[in-house]
Amino acid sequence: MAPAPYRGAINNGFQFCVGVGVLAANLINYGTEKISGGWGWRVSLALAAVPASILTLGSLLLPDTPNSLIEREASHNKAKMMLQRIRGTTNIHDEFEDLIQASKISKSISHPFKDLLKKRYRPQLVMSIAIPFFQQVTGINVISFYAPLLFRTIGFGESASLMSAVVTGLVGTISTFISMLTVDRFGRRTLFLVGGAQMFVAQMIVGGVIGAKLGDHGEGLSTDWSYFVLVMIGFYVAGFAWSWGPLGWLVPSEIFPLEIRSACQSINVAVNFLFTFIVAQTFLAMLCSFKFGIFFFFGGWVMVMTLFVYLFLPETKNVPIELMDRVWREHWFWGDMVKESKAGAVDLE
Numbered sequence: 001m002a003p004a005p006y007r008g009a010i011n012n013g014f015q016f017c018v019g020v021g022v023l024a025a026n027l028i029n030y031g032t033e034k035i036s037g038g039w040g041w042r043v044s045l046a047l048a049a050v051p052a053s054i055l056t057l058g059s060l061l062l063p064d065t066p067n068s069l070i071e072r073e074a075s076h077n078k079a080k081m082m083l084q085r086i087r088g089t090t091n092i093h094d095e096f097e098d099l100i101q102a103s104k105i106s107k108s109i110s111h112p113f114k115d116l117l118k119k120r121y122r123p124q125l126v127m128s129i130a131i132p133f134f135q136q137v138t139g140i141n142v143i144s145f146y147a148p149l150l151f152r153t154i155g156f157g158e159s160a161s162l163m164s165a166v167v168t169g170l171v172g173t174i175s176t177f178i179s180m181l182t183v184d185r186f187g188r189r190t191l192f193l194v195g196g197a198q199m200f201v202a203q204m205i206v207g208g209v210i211g212a213k214l215g216d217h218g219e220g221l222s223t224d225w226s227y228f229v230l231v232m233i234g235f236y237v238a239g240f241a242w243s244w245g246p247l248g249w250l251v252p253s254e255i256f257p258l259e260i261r262s263a264c265q266s267i268n269v270a271v272n273f274l275f276t277f278i279v280a281q282t283f284l285a286m287l288c289s290f291k292f293g294i295f296f297f298f299g300g301w302v303m304v305m306t307l308f309v310y311l312f313l314p315e316t317k318n319v320p321i322e323l324m325d326r327v328w329r330e331h332w333f334w335g336d337m338v339k340e341s342k343a344g345a346v347d348l349e
Contacts, residue, residue, distance in 0.1 A: 001066070001086050003087065004318050004319065004321075005184060007250075007254060008180075008183070008184040008250055009180045009183060010031055011182055011246070011250040011253060012176065012179050012246035012247075012250060013180060013208045014246070014249055015179075015241075015245050015249060016173065016176040016177055016246070018245075019169070019176045019241065022173075023169035023170055023172075023173050025044075025169075026169045027166055029165070032044045039277075041153055052141065057077060064078075064082065065082070066080075066083040067079075067103070070099055070100060070103045071107075079096075079099070080092070080096055081298075083095065083099070087311065091232055095320070095322075098322040099322060101322070102259075102322045105257070106258040106259040109259045112259065112260045112263035113263045115259070116260050116263050116264065116267075119337060119338075120338055123328050123331075123337075124255060124257070125267075126312075127252065127255060128264040128265075128268045128271070131246065131248055131251060131252055132252070132269070132272035132275065133271055133275055134248075134304075134305035134308065135248035135272065136247075136276055136278075136279055137275065138199060138244050138300060138302055138305070139203065139294075139295070139299075140244070140245065140297030141276060141280060141291040142279070142283055142294070143236070143237060151226075151230070159285070167234065168230075168233055168237045171237050171241070171242070171301055172237045172241040172245070174241075175237070175238040175239075175241035175242045176241045176242060176246055177247060178242050179191060179241065179243070179245075179246050179247075183247070183317075184317060184318070187317040188247055188250065188251055188313075188315060188316055188317060189310075189313060189314075189315050191242055191243045191247060191307060191308040192243050193309060193310060194239075194242075194243065194248055195239040195242055195244060196237070196239070196244070196303075196306030198238070198239030199236050199240055199305065200243075200299050200302045200303055201235075202232050202236035203296070203302065204296070204299050205232050206232045206236070206295050206296070207292050207293065207294070209232075211224060211291075211292035211293070213225050248272075251313070251316065252265065252266070252268045254316050254319075255324055255327075256324075257325060258321075258322070266342065311333065312331075314327040314328065325338070
């Protein structure tokens, strides 16, 4: 529903609100940790019902999108009125015709998951798997899930560890807001590359410091080194929060054509949650096995994903979703594959 010039900022608002939620959760954990009698974790867990209730009530107020209305109703009047309403103008003829044309193509495909295996959709299939996979192996969920444990490991106390998680949550929220302001100006690739380089440097430094000062069996860092590691983790979180955090959701939402969008988004979310689960369940074992090397492990993946973006992900800034196929046709790697496949499809028809 977002207009192309502002689509990045509006979509990144999703990750910004996630950041606000993480920050709120960290503040709640910091406060409830002080409740005596073992009730703290119960209060913390029960308060999750508040945002769940807001989501449930809010879903009742959401309007249908023009795309959805065109797909589901024979008459296009409601879809046209909705598009005029969200654009704030009656001059929507060209965009509305693009939506109708995209809908016709979508309805011509009865098996989107099967069609997704065709060569013409190879870029979208690769991105629907690679982007959510890479987002999770940045190592951010290590910070999100286990920040207090990490900070206790390097020398902070219980309460200080929880407060450190609050600080990193605040850094992430502010950085995501910066991403909202800049993503439609500098583009997706720029933020991906800058954020990737920033995360890589931070992880190499943190791993090196912990390895040199803490080793495999050290009891804790000095106060100065502990705060330095905290600053570098904040530097890492900032890099994620204006790159892979919001863009890991933004880019998949805008690169899939309508006819395979539901299938690709299903794969995207499934891969994301699958590797969220895997990383969360294996992190403690990996920490015990790799020790300070855990930061080098995730740093290696960050280097791989940054090179992947540089080589294979085209810029999608200001491109209407209905016309997104042109960025693949013009790409140095995907272009010949997509053009050849589409030419073959035309010949068959």
